[in-house]
Amino acid sequence: MSFRSLDTELSGESLSQNVYRAEQVRLLEPQAAENLGFSMFEIMQQAGQSLFDWISAKYTLEHKILVVVGTGNNGGDGYIAATQLRIKGYSVTLCSSDPAKILSGDAHSARQLYEQQGFSVEGIDDVDFTTVDLIVDALLGTGLTGEVRAPFDSIIARINASPAKVLAVDIPSGVHADTGVSLGSSVDADFTQTFVAIKPGLITGQGKSSCGQLTVAPLAIGSAFPALQQPFASKVNFDNFSSLKQRKADSHKGNHGRLLCIGGNKGMAGAMRLSAEAALRCGAGLVKVFCHDASQIQVSQGRPEIMLTSENLHQALHWADCIVFGPGLGQDSWSQQIFSQLLSYLIHEDKPIIIDADGLNLLSKHLHKFHLTNLIVTPHAAEAARMLNMAVGDVDNDRYGTVQALHSRYQAHSVLKGAGTLIQNNQGLFVCGNGNPGMATGGMGDVLSGVLGSLMAQGMTSSLASLYGTCLHSAAADLAANKCGQRGMIASDVIAQLRPLVN
Structure with a gap:
């Protein structure tokens, strides 16, 4: 490309968003603590103090607080927090899943501190979950991998049935720390405070919903982790990127990329219109749509800046700096013919x-014919399942494994859409921290395609565009939701917010 490429970069702030698997945290915690001169019990005390700080900042002495603890280290964190709260005069009840069980290790020490203050440990059945303002879920931790069993399933059910707000300690009980999948039964938390590092299951799929509002308390050892081991993934927000460079004063439309959008079959013009308009709003110099004859009026109506064609696809492909293929395409004879022409062109x-x-x-039916170095694929769960010949449920149960498999099989920068969109590109595995449930409506994916195509047409590398563009798209949706709410938000509302963000 002869024109100047778009430039941006991740800021140093993004390093604080490292994501580590639960096993990585368990293995690294003792080493990091030892290197910094802390015992693991001191780290537990820091976690309990952090919980106290969070609660005391939001709740007063008049509020009733219930701390539900298990018999492991997660429960130990709960004992420390409950001790600090009661010392400060909070109305706190602490109940255990097994009050008679003799604990071991740091959890035992935490319970001793609690009882040495003269505070009692109640049984689950002796406590009313419905009359409190806040439930602190310190029942099960990140080590859980099997299905939740009795009595924990019934305790979790009581927590979820309570009208109280729920603060999960490290992770909502019953959620798999690495996948976010509910292990048969799991707490639906309003807030989660996780310690040391973000766990993968908290920020995508079911787990993102289960944990509610997430905060990260790195404690004294979180900063030591990057020196000990590479993170599993990185969580990235749009604010982590530097601004795009200003355009030169003597630039013209030919300097800012020519994007060809292919799709818009008969009766499906809307998807192509969304992609094309999103591309224009992200700064593409020229956007041309190759669509079905019957869709041309609907694609261009009210937006004369969109160029149109339905003839000589090869000439249009040669004209383009980048291609968006698929929105509103369909799978009939017309789309098959168009795909055949595209395939013939891309072979060379x-x-x-x-x-x-x-x-x-x-694409999934002709994978062996593609050898592209600048390919981005953007499936949702059902599309990813078809691309990998697996069940949709299997995709949902392992979103991280799925996006890695897409990247490997298709040799493509892969964007797996959904709550906590995942991006696997040549730089690694990323989780988009932007986005909201209002995006669960038709046309959002078409807008994303246009955003990505626009950035690449302007010269951004496919690897960077997959990351920056995904965050840009979701950040625009957040702006739209903040203005008017999530419910009722439509894809074109997001397009309106793209322009201020790219500027």
């Missing part, structure tokens, strides 16, 4: 391309 021309929607279905 390694051009940047984003493939979405029905384009992904066609």
Whole structure:
């Protein structure tokens, strides 16, 4: 490309968003603590103090607080927090899943400190969960991998049935720390405070919903982790990127990329219109749509800046700096014919391309014919399942494994959409920290395709575009939700917020 490429970079702040698997944290904690001169019990005390600080900042002495503890270290954190709260005069009840069990290690020491103050440990059945203002869930921790069994399943049910707000300690009980999947029964928390580092299961899929509002308390050892081991993934927000460089005063439309969007079959013009308009709002110099004859009016109506064609696809492909393929494409004879022409062209021309929607279905059937170095694929769970010949439930149960498999099989920068969108590119594995449930509506993926295509057409690398563009798209949705709410938000509302963000 002869024009100047877009430039941005991740700021140093993003390093605080390292994501570590539960096993990594368990193995690294003792080493990090020893290197810094702390005992593991001192780290537990720091965790309990952090919980106390969080609660005391939001709740007064008049509020009733219930701390539900298990018999492991997660419960130990709860004992420390309850001790500090009661010393400060809070109305706190602490109940244990097994009050008679003799604890071991640091959890035992934490309970001793609690009881030495003259505080009692109640049984679960002796406590009313419905008359408190806050429940602190310190029942089960990150070590849980098997299905939740009695009595924990019934305790979790009582927590979820309570009208009280719920603060989960490190992770909502019953949630798999690495996948976010509910292990048969799990706490639906309003807030989660996780310690040392973010666990993968807290920020994508079911786990993102289960943990509510997430805060991270690195304690004294969190900063030591990067020197001990590479993180599993990184959580990235749009604010972590530096601003795009200003355009030169003598630039013209030819300097800012030519994007070709292919799709918009008969009766499906809306998807292509969303992609094309999103691309324009992100700064592409020229956007041309190749669509079905019957869709041309609907695609261009009210937006004359969109160029149109339905003839000579090869010429349009040659014209383009980047291609978006799939929105509104369908899978009929027209789409099959268009795909065949595209495939013939790409065999000889390694051009940047984003493939979405029905384009992904066609891609999966002709994988062996593609050898592209600048390919981005953007499936949701059902599309990813078809691309990998697996069940949708298996995708949901292992979103991280799925996006890594997509990257490996298709040699593509892969964006797995959903709550906590995942990006696997040549730089690693990332989780988008932006986004909200209002995005669960038709057309959002079409907007994302246009965003990515626009950035790549302007010269951004496919690897960076997959990351920056995903965060940009979700941040725009957050702006739209903040203005008018999540419910009723539509894809075109997001387009309106793209322009201020790229500027």
